Amino acid sequence: MSTGFLDGLGVRLPVLAAPMAGGPSTPEFVVAAARAGSLGFLAGGYKAPALLGEQLAAVRSETGTFGVNLFAPNPVPVDAAAYRRYRDAVRGDAERFGVAVPAKPVEDDDHWRDKVDVLLEHPVPIVSFTFGLPDAGAVAALHRAGSVLVQTVTSADEALRAVDAGVDALVVQASAAGCHSGTLTPQRIPPATPLRELLAEINHAAGLPKIAAGGVVDPEDVAAMIACCARAVLVGTALLLAPEAGTSTAHRRALLGADRGDTVVTRAFTGRPARALPNRFTAAHHDHAPSGYPALHHLTSPVRRAAAAADDPEHVNLWAGTGYRHVRERPVADTLTTLASKL
Template identity: 60%
Template sequence: MHSSLSGLGVTSPVLAAPMAGGGTTPALVAAAASAGGLGFVAGGYKTAEALAEQISQVRALGISFGVNLFAPNPVPVDPAAYRRYAGALQADADRYGLDLPQAITEDDDHWQAKLDLLLAGPVPLVSFTFGLPDTSVFTRLHRAGTLVAQTVTSADEARLAADAGADLLLVQAAAAGGHSGTLTPDRVPPAVPLPRVLGEVGAAVSLPLVGAGGLATPEAVAEALSAGATAVAVGTVLLRSDESGASKPHREALADPARRETVVTRAFTGRPARGLRNAFTDDHSGEAPAGYPALHHLTSALRKAAVQAGDAERVNLWAGTGYRHATAEPAADILTRLSHRL
């Protein structure tokens, strides 16, 4: 275990990855700590006030934890392409009596307010994904006593993160569920296996690495650690856990033997993300334009209505390639089992 993590009281190399949009809960963060690891409060898609509330819940437990933020790295959508796509989705929206938003929403997920929150009330560890913040952000967090991690998907991104001042890198392979942390989201990242990405990143920078993406068995965890990771972060394998905030349709789809594959799609958010194949990905992946966060806001109400209706065919069923190993049991048991060969 690298000193930067052991200094946070981490004794297990298996961490719980942040899953924005509901998957991560304060209870899941607590479970990760109880297993000797560490969890992240997922700051994405929350207001600063909602994030502050979750941080205070976790802080009250007296455990080490991280907070993950989406750093701004917008992919502005072409207005004509947005209108075309909104028209293509209207038939899905009609099932729920929804009018899709015609106005394009480009926002930064309350970036400055969340950053101000973390500078005013420092937490042990902050990680960034989607974009690479300005060097001054790293400097200010360091001054506040916070360790800073950056999500990267390649050696080139790792060099940029090291130059910006990152203390450690979350190295995400294409097998990961949910959004890719790529810094060039207008392009779908190549499908490179995690051990190879870890080797390439480790040759490029001398920072400690946390491997992520498709890790759902003790063997895969051991392989990532032997490839140069000092720890790993797992997400999909926790989505059916007792502490997960994943929706009922999402949990059931992960366990459904009829769901045979994951796909990388922009259809839900305009940014590449891996999820279980369903009718929505089949119908719309080919026509979805690049455009984040505009497409996220376009499809948000439709996805919420589908969850309420138990309609898994129109929900973003985020899942990494190891989704078959997701089990319905306490998260601490899952995390402990993943580290048992080490």
């Protein structure tokens, strides 16, 4: 089965395992995708550069077929007054778990340059970028290191900007995706354009190879995206309950529990739009959460870490796509193979 630009990596199953920062995308998860004939991405976001290097070594000891995703800098500085109001709003949650929240906004770049340096010292087949576009120096250096570069986009305009930045392929992410939106303009909530329609729009605008992502839950969805113009499909929510995934117990409980209703796109957890299952935290804070990443991420992370440690699904970010009701507890390979069964 030809997967175009992935053929040189030995990928025969064009249903790929998405990078899911914060825990799910473990080395075991990535290796399991490769052993199924697919490809998985280590999530570099939120990791210390040293830990990313350790996980790269762990994956490379088992397979050479994998990618790494980085959060490219695209900060949205938070308004100081809005930050103070939101800090006061979440203080009660922090006190409940006995943790402190930052008094002042923390604005950083997630160790961007250091992580690029890790990937230059230890080159990987594919490097993908989310949140922002990589700078010209990083693009040139990673290309010299032999990496294929992939950019997450959510519109035709973003696709053209990615082409100008010099990347090799695009992840076309629809609003239905269960994670942060990769939008380059996080001050605005991306429109709920169906994936197939968005894929067609971007295919018309940009000629780079495309990977479709967002709301893919069954083999028919996969077949439709490949028939449209995608070279591959990227899935995340469908794999959250895999035994190889590092999904928290609280997150697993929420996915396996009673139906929580429709997902919500919210800034409540990080200041960037992200799709999640509703819980008490979103009910309390969704309506007044300001735009501001990474400041809100750092503000709420002590609460989320404490809640996850307490197996409390009501105060953690329960990222989930619109098709979360289809998620099943089964190994990575089984899910990927099933999703590709109509090709």
